[in-house]
Structures are given as C-alpha cells and as structure tokens.
Amino acid sequence: MASSMWSLKTNNRHMKLRLFLVLLFTVSVASAQLNINNYIMVGQTRIQIGNYVGAIENFNIVIKFRPQLPEPYFYRGLAKHQLEDFRGAIEDYNKAIEIKPYYPEAYTNRGLAYLELHNYKAAIADYDKALELSPRDAGIYNNRGIAKMSMKDIDGAIADYNKALEINQNFVNAFINRSNANIVKGDIKEAIRDINKAIIIRPHYASAYLLRGLARFQLKDYAAALRDFDQTIRFDPQNAYAYNNRGIVKQELEDYSGAIMDYDLALQLDPTMPNAYFNRGIAREILKRPGYEEDYRIAAKLDPKLDIRKRRMEEDQQYAQQLQQNQQKNNQQQNQQQLLAANTSGQQGQKGGQTQQQQQNQQQNTNQQTDKEKEEARRFRLSLADTRNLPNMDEEEEADNGLVQNKNVIIELQNIFLISSFSEHTTDYERLQYYNLSLEDLNRFNNYIPLMMMTNRNTDEFIDTFKSNIQYFSEKIKNNKISQNYLSRGIFEFMTNDYNGAINDFDQSIKLDQKDMLAYFCRANCKTKMVELVESVPDYSEDLTIPINDNDTTKDKQDEQNVKTKYTDYQKILEDYQTSIYLNPKFPFAYYNRAYIFCKMHKYEEAIADLSKAIELQPDFAEAYYNRGLTRIYLDQVDEGAMDLSKAGELGIQEAYNVIKRYCN
DSSP: OOGGGGOOOOOOOOOOOOOOOOOOOOOOOOGGGHHHHHHHHHHHHHHHTTOHHHHHHHHHHHHHHOTTOSHHHHHHHHHHHHTTOHHHHHHHHHHHHHHOSOOHHHHHHHHHHHHHTTOHHHHHHHHHHHHHHOTTOHHHHHHHHHHHHHTTOHHHHHHHHHHHHHHOTTOHHHHHHHHHHHHHHTOHHHHHHHHHHHHHHOTTOHHHHHHHHHHHHHTTOHHHHHHHHHHHHHHOTTOHHHHHHHHHHHHHTTOHHHHHHHHHHHHHHOTTOHHHHHHHHHHHHHTTOTTHHHHHHHHHHHOGGGOHHHHHHHHHHHHHHHHHHHHHHHHHHHHHHHHHHHTOOSOHHHHHHHHHHHHHHHHHHHHHHHHHHHHHHHHHHHHTTSOOOOOOSOTTOOSOOSOGGGSOOOOOOOOOOEEEEOOTTOTTSTTOOBOOGGGHHHHHHTTTSSOEEEEOSOOGGGHHHHHHHHHHHHHHHHHOOOHHHHHHHHHHHHHTTOHHHHHHHHHHHHHHOTTOHHHHHHHHHHHHHHHHHHHHSOOGGGGGOOOOSTTOOHHHHHHHHHHHHHHHHHHHHHHHHHHHHHHOTTOHHHHHHHHHHHHHTTOHHHHHHHHHHHHHHOTTOHHHHHHHHHHHHHTTOHHHHHHHHHHHHHTTOTHHHHHHHHHTO
16 A cells, blocks of 8 residues: 555653552462463563563463463553553453453553543543442552542542552652642642652652752752752663753753754754754854754754744734833823923923933833843743653653564555465464455365465575475366366466466466356466566656646646556456355455455545455454454554454464554543
8 A cells, every 4th residue: 555545643652550460360270271370371471571472472362261360361461551551441441341240440440541542531441340349559649639620620630649659658669650740730849749749758759859849940959950850860861851951941041052052962862853953053053153053944943933934023013012101101101291391381392301311211212121131031941941741650661661562564555365375384473364264165176285375474494395386286176177186277377476377377267167267367477476576666757757848647647548557457356356255255355355456446435345344254253354444544543443453462363562652542
C-alpha cells in the first residue's frame, strides 16, 4: 500500500503511572494442574523481567486450558498494559472482573488504563469500586486524585492525596502530586512545603528537585531555583528538562552564554525539544550570534505555538495599542496644562515656554520608556515561552527502554499468503506457516512429499530445496500430465521467482481441471507479485521527457493510462480470487489476499469485509487482525483498529504494539 495511506495522526501520551503488579497467585497443586501452575509462574517471571510478549504467550496457553480462572486474564492484561496496549488490557481486566467480581487489583489497573486513554470518569468509577473492596490502599487514593486533577477537580484531588498520606505518611508520590495540585491552585509556598517533605523522605529524588526548582522559579527566587536544577542534574545527568530550565534561569539572570551552553546540553539529550531551540534562539539573537534564525525555524516546525514571527506580530500589535493609549494620555495632560496656562495671568509667556519644553521632554522620555518596556517585555515573554514540562512521576522509565512498542518499525500491510513447503526441521520458525484442510487433497495426492503449507514469510533460504522440487515434478509430469502435477510444479517455480513458468503451469492446471480452487488462488498470487515487481521498478522516462509547451498533456495522459493499466491488472487478480472463493467459500486465505488487493485499489470498506470473513473462518488469523487494524485506523476507526491490533499482538505480531502506541493512544 502506498506510504501516504499510513500518514496517521499521533496523539499525546498521558503521564506514566506505576502498575500494581500482584505476583502472588496460588492454585491448587493437584497433579493435573502442575503444568498450568508452571505456565503461570513462568508468565509472572517474564513480566518481572520485562518480557511482556513472552508473558502473553504463556497466559494464552493457560487461558486455552483453564478459561475459568480470572488470574491469567488479569496478568495478560497487565502485560498488555506495559506494552501500552490499553484497550486490550481493559478487555482482559473486564474478563477477570467478570469471573471474579471482588478483584480490587483488576479494578485498580483498569482504572489506570482508562486514565491513559483520558476516560477519567470511567477511571474514577473503577477507583471507587476498588476502594470499596480495599479501603486502606493509599495507592488507589493517589491514583483517583490524579484522575480528579485531570478533570480539574483540584479540591477533590487534594482530598484524595490527603487521605493517601493519612494512610501512608511516607508516600512520596502523594506529596509530589499534592504539590502539583497546590501549584495549579496558586499556592506555590504550600506546594514547596510538600516537595520539601518528599525530599526529606527521598533525598536523591531528582524529579522532586526539578519540581521545586520550577516552583521557586515562579516565585522569582532564581538563585534557589538554580540550586535545585543543579541538584537535579547531579542526581540525573541525563535529564534534558533540568538543563533546559536551568538555561531559562540563567537567561533571566542575563547570563546568555551560560544559558546557551545549557540549551546545547538539553538538545544533545533530546534533539526534539522545541523550547530549547526557541530559547537558544533568543539568547543567540541577544548576543548577536549566528544560528538564531535556524533555531526559531526548527522550534516553529516542532511546535507551531513557538513561531517567532507570529509572536512578534502579536507583540507589535500590543506595543501599538500601548503607544496609542500613552499618546491619548499625553494629549489629555497637554490639554489640561494648556487650559491651566491660559488661566494664569502675568506669567503666560515664560511659563508657557517652559510648559512646552517640559511637554517635549516628557514625550521623549515616555517614548524611550515605552521602547525599553517593549524590549524588556519581549525578552521576558519570549524567555518564559518555554513550556516547562513536568517529568514523568516514574523516574525509572526511559524514553527508549527496549520494549517492542518503542522500536522503530516500518508500518505496512502484512504480505499476502502463498502456498509453499518447508522441511521437517523448520518447526522452530515463529509463525512461519499455517495448515489448512484445503491443502489436504494436494498433499494426499503428493503423498505429503513435499508437505504443502500456507505462509507469508520470506522463503529465500529454501530456494535450493524448491529447485529440487521443480525437477521432481518435471519428472512426474513426463509420466503423468495431470492437473495436480502442473499445480505443484507451478508453486515451486513461483517460489523461485520464475513467474512466467509458474503462470504457464497454473494455466495448464486450470485447463485440465477447471474446479481446482488452489490453481486459481496460486495464479492470483503470482499475478500479484508480478504487478508489485513492475511497480517497484523506477520509471526514468520522466527524466527524459522535454515539455514542448505549457499545455502539453502527454504526461497527464500517460499517468492516466498507467492507472487504468494497473486497475485492469488488479481486476484480473480479483477475478481469480473470486473464483477461488466461489469454489471454496471457506478458504480464509483467499479472502485475506483479496482484501490486500482491495487496499491497493483504495477500496477499504471491501477490504475490511473480506478480512472480517477471513477472521470468522480462521479465528487465530493474526495477520488478518493486523491488516484490518491498520485499515480501520486509516479510516479513523481508532478504537476498533486498536482492538484488532491488540489481538494481532496477542497472537504474536509484535509490531502491532508499536502501531498502537504511535497512532491509538
């Protein structure tokens, strides 16, 4: 599918919250359950070491054999939660609660998942239920306070933080969160008192110093703020926010060179921080150093709110308004002085001259003062334009911690499925192949040598085996020219990229047996690969085209002809898939592959319908879930797409978690 199809919107992440990881789970140790217990313990261990995908595999097995147990759903939900598949986690928490209604940890974690999806009402409802079941859990009060803060219920949030601290007097996160609530409320001094208490409990907590520095900055206590940012950097040298905010303080103290050094360090740690570019541009411009225009350009590109041109236009408008108001005030004063001078006898000439001179001096001083105020306002406002982002409360989390959802992946449709064959030693390949009863007749005819399977994975390493199979079936065709032998040879010719030879054999197979569903299916696959091969070849003809005049429509006609040709090729492919479906309506791979072609033709609704049918016929069809998820997200059906991707991830396609994080949360 064209890359432009997947230009999807991204959403901002909510603050991270530590999950309640409950790793104590007992099951009766009857001999028949020992293996199940082992799978559960291994799954729990995998969660502890961060192997969340592996944990999901373990709990899938437990759920398959013990679907009545609530714990495997809970733990699988927890693993999905850590992979930032919040919708999938909620679905598992729902199942755990359905089986075990009195399950406070499930309500708590589901509340966290709802909070991540900004569904604050649902989160609060879950926390309420969790507190009914576990009224002395300080963590639940703390999390409910965060949800209330998100709904701007500041007093309600503070009440929850108070309750959390009543239960646990050393709950650092509750102090930090109550401090944030007091900052929003405008009580900066009270906020600082809470952070002080947090620092007493955890003297090496870098984020607490950063937050206290921000609070002190708001009180214009720059020296104290500077000390706090120094401490943050001492305990967390990789904290880009600390360098950025220390640069702002230095800039306020007119240490522009020192500020630039801090912005440089911040951008080394986080090259995507728009505020650091913006503030460095200000400092460079003040010092008349080169590079400030480029800094402004990058800042505006990363965050349109930091567009220097728009900001200066706004400031100029404010300056013009201020100047007009000052002029009106001066005119009023001048009129009053003229009236006073006119009513003063005997001294009009002398004092009138003095009044006029005073007025001119006053006007000049006023203009100078206004210009100075304008420059000061610009310097101050632009410096404070930095959005002083708060850090994550979970100081252990890194921007890239190796989790699968943080890895760079190319987002594209999963490939079409083909008939291929592997040796008996390839069983360790992860999700390498499917087996379908539709292949049984062909396998039985070939006496299962070679064994035909369905796959959409790269098979280049087996080409030598495939060439041997071509020779084998060529010998069989010499003795027995029947449909199955041509079909089998065509399959292996196709796998060795001999597309013309494969097409000829598929045509011959269909000629001998017009009801051979697999022959139509294989011919459609071969045509698909041939079209993709043609599309992948660069067209250099445009570089050699010289336009004769401005009205030349040669290129437009050529492009239109190319579209028509491609559409015709796709139509022929669809006809073969349609015939396959007609001959065997229960063959899921024909629906899946036809959906792939529909996506190529931008017929997304038809593609979704075919993928849904494929899933109905093959419930564990991970690739079909994945492609349907991508297609739904492209159509702005984000929730449905996220659930499809969650299922694809659950079934083993790890890239799904990356897509969920980038486009669904």
